[in-house]
Amino acid sequence: MPAKKHLLLLNPWIYDFTACDFWLRPLGLLYLAAILREYTAFQVDFLDFLDSTPLQGYQGFKSRLRPDGRASFYKEEVPKPEIFRHIPRKFSRYGWPLALAEESLKRLSTPEAVLLTCTLTYWYPGVQTAVELVRKIFGRVPVILGGIYASLCPEHAARESGADLVVTGPGENRLLGLLEEICGRSQLKPGAEGVIFPGLDSMLSPAYDLYQDRSVACLLTSRGCPFSCSYCASRRLWPQFEPRSPEKVVSEILHLHELGARQIAFYDDALLLNKNQHLEIILDRIISLNPGLNFHTPNGLSPRAVDAGLAVRLRQAGFTSIFLSLENADPTWLQETGPKVSPADLETALAFLEEAGYRRDEISVYLLVGHPAQTREQVVESLRLVRHLGARPRLAYYSPVPGTLDWQRLVEAGQVRADSDPLLHNKLAFPYFWGRISPADLEAINRAHRAG
Numbered sequence: 001m002p003a004k005k006h007l008l009l010l011n012p013w014i015y016d017f018t019a020c021d022f023w024l025r026p027l028g029l030l031y032l033a034a035i036l037r038e039y040t041a042f043q044v045d046f047l048d049f050l051d052s053t054p055l056q057g058y059q060g061f062k063s064r065l066r067p068d069g070r071a072s073f074y075k076e077e078v079p080k081p082e083i084f085r086h087i088p089r090k091f092s093r094y095g096w097p098l099a100l101a102e103e104s105l106k107r108l109s110t111p112e113a114v115l116l117t118c119t120l121t122y123w124y125p126g127v128q129t130a131v132e133l134v135r136k137i138f139g140r141v142p143v144i145l146g147g148i149y150a151s152l153c154p155e156h157a158a159r160e161s162g163a164d165l166v167v168t169g170p171g172e173n174r175l176l177g178l179l180e181e182i183c184g185r186s187q188l189k190p191g192a193e194g195v196i197f198p199g200l201d202s203m204l205s206p207a208y209d210l211y212q213d214r215s216v217a218c219l220l221t222s223r224g225c226p227f228s229c230s231y232c233a234s235r236r237l238w239p240q241f242e243p244r245s246p247e248k249v250v251s252e253i254l255h256l257h258e259l260g261a262r263q264i265a266f267y268d269d270a271l272l273l274n275k276n277q278h279l280e281i282i283l284d285r286i287i288s289l290n291p292g293l294n295f296h297t298p299n300g301l302s303p304r305a306v307d308a309g310l311a312v313r314l315r316q317a318g319f320t321s322i323f324l325s326l327e328n329a330d331p332t333w334l335q336e337t338g339p340k341v342s343p344a345d346l347e348t349a350l351a352f353l354e355e356a357g358y359r360r361d362e363i364s365v366y367l368l369v370g371h372p373a374q375t376r377e378q379v380v381e382s383l384r385l386v387r388h389l390g391a392r393p394r395l396a397y398y399s400p401v402p403g404t405l406d407w408q409r410l411v412e413a414g415q416v417r418a419d420s421d422p423l424l425h426n427k428l429a430f431p432y433f434w435g436r437i438s439p440a441d442l443e444a445i446n447r448a449h450r451a452g
């Protein structure tokens with residue numbers, strides 16, 4: 001039998017001022033891996049340079065793994081990009097040391113193509129380094145880049161990433177055709193030609209078995225969001241809201257459990273939308289099956305949708321960390337950016353969650369910091385409100401995202417250029433480039449946060 005041809009799927013490094021493993025998994029790439037294994041004859045090789053498992057003990061590194069599955073990354077300081085030279089913070093590459101990445105690539109057969117993803121636009125230096133390394137080891141293999149950076153900054157990605165091909169939007173219906181073009185038809189299994197995935201439920205479960213340590217996983221019960229908050233790109237990435245069938249979601253959760261998952265993070269944009277026909281059904285099934293899993297909602301939930309019934313179900317189903325999104329306590333700001341919540345909604349949601357058995361200080365509340373229309377006083381006031389309600393404020397720094405209304409406004413105001421380097425989208429760039437919150441304001445905000 002002829003040797004199998006290989007494809008390499010790669011999740012590159014993060015280059016950033018800060019990063020932590022907040023249940024991060026490259027979900028898009030794992031979906032594509034499952035499709036490739038089912039519909040092609042390729043041997044699928046997978047490397048996640050952010051997976052800390054092979055690093056335990058590496059040069060004394062010990063990931064600080066919390067009981068809930070969150071962890072710290074291995075990091076090495078790297079020179080700060082020129083554009084950030086005046087920012088007094090260190091810049092690092094998070095994930096595998098270069099030497100380990102190189103050794104791991106060398107152990108693989110030369111692939112027919114390399115498929116890369118990149119979640120945040122401003123993490124593109126990780127893609128560039130990965131492409132350089134791939135070229136160094138395998139020569140001129142075709143490199144295909146997809147994911148959120150490719151989708152939101154396609155011109156930049158085509159020009160600067162080093163990839164041969166940049167794919168925008170969902171990859172599931174593009175992938176097999178592309179591989180057919182690059183590698184020929186012979187690698188497609190019978191029936192794979194022209195196959196279309198009309199939605200998430202028509203796809204196979206993400207290929208978590210490619211990980212050695214499967215204790216942490218993430219999933220989607222829906223794609224997209226029908227709202228259009230001025231700072232969010234959800235609509236641009238997924239123009240239609242697409243809920244999955246609750247039964248399929250429950251099957252996926254049980255499958256993840258069988259694979260060894262203990263901590264599961266929901267990646268939905270709008271997890272609580274139509275909750276009576278969706279999440280509550282999923283939760284009721286989980287409660288009756290009682291698999292003993294811990295669930296997490298790192299993508300904040302809308303407090304407005306939390307009522308007594310939902311709060312009890314979340315508790316009984318094993319939602320051990322709850323993140324709610326308030327963003328800002330100022331009613332005018334909320335009105336102008338997206339009418340999805342008010343401080344009164346937060347108060348009510350916290351009361352329901354407390355009644356269901358949560359301690360208030362177990363509930364995290366996201367507050368946005370650095371939005372161009374925000375002031376330091378608003379943030380400090382928001383911190384005060386969340387504390388007054390007994391919950392734990394969690395600062396989420398603002399990243400301006402191309403394709404959003406706020407981005408358009410920043411461009412119109414001359415604060416960014418439409419073709420600015422995506423590094424400027426970094427969530428810690430705002431005090432130095434735009435907005436009403438200065439570096440000194442940010443320090444004061446962080447002090448107020450710590451003091452609480």
Ligand code: B12
Binds near residue numbers: 024028147268400
């Ligand atoms: C889940 C999520 C998170 C998770 C972690 C996700 C991760 N793995 O890193 C959490 C909650 C931790 C998180 C945190 C943050 N996030 Co976030 N997050 C998301 C969210 C909701 C979904 C991403 C996702 O996994 N989708 C599901 C998978 C299946 O989709 P996908 O990756 O796009 O893959 C598909 C296609 O892209 C394509 N594809 C993907 N890879 C490839 C490869 C190839 C070769 C091909 C052909 C195709 C392809 O096919 C896939 C299947 O269709 C997006 C919004 C959104 N709707 O996309 C925001 C989003 C990515 N986050 C965003 C932001 C701002 C943040 C934060 C900075 C917020 C903050 N201030 O703290 C932090 C930063 C995190 C950090 N570590 O520093 C922004 C991005 C901003 C930017 N400049 O890029 C987004 C777009 C939301 C927004 N504001 O508009 N986030």
Ligand code: SF4
Binds near residue numbers: 233
């Ligand atoms: S911020 Fe949340 S509610 Fe607003 S559009 Fe994005 S996903 Fe939807």
